[in-house]
Amino acid sequence: MNHSPTTAAKEQIAAALAGFAVRSLLEELWLTPKPGLVDMNDNGSHLDLTPALMERSATALEDTFFEMAMASYGKQPDRHLRERLAAIGRHGEQLMLIQTGQVNTHKGAIWILGLLTAATSILLTGTGQLREGIPSILTTAGTIAGFQDRYQPVTTTNGDQVRRRFPVRSAREEAVDGFPSLRHTALPVWMAFRHEEEAVRRLNVLLALMSVVDDTCILYRSNMKILKKVQQQAGGIIRTGGMGIKANGLKYKQLDQFITNHWISPGGSADLLAATIFLHKICNQYKNNGNGNTFI
Numbered sequence: 001m002n003h004s005p006t007t008a009a010k011e012q013i014a015a016a017l018a019g020f021a022v023r024s025l026l027e028e029l030w031l032t033p034k035p036g037l038v039d040m041n042d043n044g045s046h047l048d049l050t051p052a053l054m055e056r057s058a059t060a061l062e063d064t065f066f067e068m069a070m071a072s073y074g075k076q077p078d079r080h081l082r083e084r085l086a087a088i089g090r091h092g093e094q095l096m097l098i099q100t101g102q103v104n105t106h107k108g109a110i111w112i113l114g115l116l117t118a119a120t121s122i123l124l125t126g127t128g129q130l131r132e133g134i135p136s137i138l139t140t141a142g143t144i145a146g147f148q149d150r151y152q153p154v155t156t157t158n159g160d161q162v163r164r165r166f167p168v169r170s171a172r173e174e175a176v177d178g179f180p181s182l183r184h185t186a187l188p189v190w191m192a193f194r195h196e197e198e199a200v201r202r203l204n205v206l207l208a209l210m211s212v213v214d215d216t217c218i219l220y221r222s223n224m225k226i227l228k229k230v231q232q233q234a235g236g237i238i239r240t241g242g243m244g245i246k247a248n249g250l251k252y253k254q255l256d257q258f259i260t261n262h263w264i265s266p267g268g269s270a271d272l273l274a275a276t277i278f279l280h281k282i283c284n285q286y287k288n289n290g291n292g293n294t295f296i
Contacts, residue, residue: 014069024278025058057105064092072118082147115141130286145175168214209269211235217267
C-alpha cells in the first residue's frame with residue numbers, strides 16, 4: 001500500500017508511542033518485588049491476576065494506543081478529540097477483557113497512558129521532534145481530559161463507590177489538573193534517584209507515589225486509616241534515602257507485610273509508575289531536539 005510521506009510519518013510516530021506505552025506497562029509489571037502488586041515473584045494481593053495474564057493484557061492494548069496516537073496527531077485538544085479517544089479507550093477495554101476473561105487488569109492505565117500518548121502525539125512534529133518539554137505533555141493531557149464526553153456510559157465504577165465513602169479526587173480530576181502526582185512527586189523523585197540502579201530507582205518512585213496518592217484501589221478494599229498507614233510507611237522509606245539504603249530493607253518488609261495482611265493493592269500508584277516510565281522513554285527518544293525538552 002502506498003502512503004504519502006505525511007501518513008507514513010504519522011504511522012511511524014503512532015507505532016513508536018504505542019510501543020512505548022505497552023513496554024512501560026510490561027516494565028512496571030516486571031519490576032520485582034512490589035508490595036501487594038503482581039510481579040515476577042508472586043501475584044501480590046490478587047487471586048485473579050498472574051504475570052502471564054498481565055502481559056497478555058498489556059500486549060493486547062498496543063492497537064488501542066496506536067489508534068489514540070493516530071487520532072491525535074496534528075490535532076488540538078477539543079471535545080471531538082476527547083470523545084474519539086474515549087471511544088477508542090472503551091473498545092480497548094473490551095479487547096483487554098477478552099484477553100483476561102473479564103478481569104480488569106489495565107482500565108486505569110488505559111486512561112492515563114491513553115491521555116499521555118495522545119498528548120505526546122499532538123506535540124510531535126512530522127520530523128519526530130517534540131515541540132515542547134515533558135511538562136507540556138502533562139498540561140496537554142489535562143486539557144484533553146477537561147472536555148466532557150457526551151457518550152460516556154452511565155455506569156458505577158469501583159472508583160465511584162470509593163468516592164461516595166471518602167473525600168478523594170477522581171482519576172479525571174487528577175488528569176484535568178495536569179497529573180500533579182506525576183509532576184510534583186514521581187518525576188522529581190525519578191531525577192533525585194537517577195544514580196541508583198534502575199530497579200531501585202523505579203521502586204523508589206512507586207513508594208513515593210504510594211506516600212501521596214489517595215489510591216482508590218487501596219480504599220476499595222479497606223479504609224482511610226489503612227491508606228494513611230500505607231502512605232506513612234512508604235513516605236518514611238523515601239524520606240530516609242529510599243531502597244538504596246540497606247537499613248530501609250526492614251522498613252520495606254514491614255510495609256509489604258502490612259499490605260499483605262490487609263489484602264490491599266496500590267494499583268493506582270502502579271499505573272502512575274507506568275506513566276512515569278513512559279514519560280522517561282519519551283524524554284530519551286526526543287530529548288535531542290534543541291527545544292528545551294526536559295523530564296521535569
